[in-house]
Amino acid sequence: MISVEIEPHSGFCGGVIRAITTAEDFLSKGDGRLWSLGAIVHNEEELARLGQKGLGTIDHDGLSGLGGSDTVLIRAHGEPPQTYARLQEAGLRIIDCTCPVVLKLQREVKEAAERSRVVIFGKIGHPEVLGLVGQTGGRALVAETPEQLREAFAGGVLGTGEPVELFSQTTMSPEGYRELAEVLRRLAGPDVVVHQSICAQVASRHKELAEFARTHDVIIFVSGASSSNGKVLFEWCRSINPRSHRIASHADLQPSWFLGATSAGVCGATSTPKWLLDLVARRIPEL
Ligand code: SF4
Numbered sequence: 690m691i692s693v694e695i696e697p698h699s700g701f702c703g704g705v706i707r708a709i710t711t712a713e714d715f716l717s718k719g720d721g722r723l724w725s726l727g728a729i730v731h732n733e734e735e736l737a738r739l740g741q742k743g744l745g746t747i748d749h750d751g752l753s754g755l756g757g758s759d760t761v762l763i764r765a766h767g768e769p770p771q772t773y774a775r776l777q778e779a780g781l782r783i784i785d786c787t788c789p790v791v792l793k794l795q796r797e798v799k800e801a802a803e804r805s806r807v808v809i810f811g812k813i814g815h816p817e818v819l820g821l822v823g824q825t826g827g828r829a830l831v832a833e834t835p836e837q838l839r840e841a842f843a844g845g846v847l848g849t850g851e852p853v854e855l856f857s858q859t860t861m862s863p864e865g866y867r868e869l870a871e872v873l874r875r876l877a878g879p880d881v882v883v884h885q886s887i888c889a890q891v892a893s894r895h896k897e898l899a900e901f902a903r904t905h906d907v908i909i910f911v912s913g914a915s916s917s918n919g920k921v922l923f924e925w926c927r928s929i930n931p932r933s934h935r936i937a938s939h940a941d942l943q944p945s946w947f948l949g950a951t952s953a954g955v956c957g958a959t960s961t962p963k964w965l966l967d968l969v970a971r972r973i974p975e976l
Contacts, residue, residue, distance in 0.1 A: 752775065910935045
């Protein structure tokens with residue numbers, strides 16, 4: 690019989706819990722429609738659960754179809770200043786669930802942009818990154834890889850000797866950030882300030898997951914396909930334990946993954962609900 694353990698720190702981070710709890714509180718009062726601007730969490734199963742309670746998801750283009758009885762929820766990733774201006778102009782009610790950690794980062798990025806060139810280590814087009822770039826009036830450079838940074842210097846987008854301040858999207862890998870910071874220091878010269886802006890909850894998960902992945906025969910990583918944090922954490926697990934598999938739900942489990950295994954570890958991203966981890970852990974011994 691295989692033993693199955695759920696990684697105790699896996700599950701929603703504080704920012705996601707806050708946004709979902711706020712949405713559920715609002716919906717329980719029956720005070721008009723609530724629309725999340727973008728998916729409130731990058732997990733399709735949890736979105737379906739909240740959708741049944743009445744939470745709608747809308748994109749920026751859809752905002753023009755909303756009216757006075759609608760409320761728009763800004764999710765934990767945050768938004769650029771122009772989104773707030775647009776919502777206010779349209780007379781829409783706003784529930785701002787920007788994570789306090791992201792709000793602090795937005796403030797720091799805004800201040801840094803007044804004195805230096807800002808570089809953000811993040812996923813190009815990710816909503817949190819768009820919110821950060823918005824604080825700089827669109828002037829920040831976003832780089833996901835050292836190669837993109839080298840191209841920016843080669844193309845004259847960034848210049849050697851220019852004062853630069855580097856920030857990271859909150860859910861990026863600490864190892865990737867260290868590597869990018871080293872490359873930036875080599876290219877830009879001495880006037881580089883590196884801010885430690887990876888969320889503490891994400892950074893500690895890297896350490897905890899490394900130990901967890903090492904001590905189980907098979908790792909099942911549960912996360913939605915669109916979760917950037919899920920992609921980073923899964924690759925981290927797989928680099929430590931090659932028998933790591935990423936799934937979106939218990940229906941994706943394959944019996945062949947567990948051949949000869951005596952232990953399985955179940956873990957997930959900051960956007961993976963605890964109830965889904967429980968469901969997956971219960972299903973494994975039945976395969
Ligand atoms: S990962 Fe950290 S910064 Fe991002 S929403 Fe969660 S708690 Fe906030």
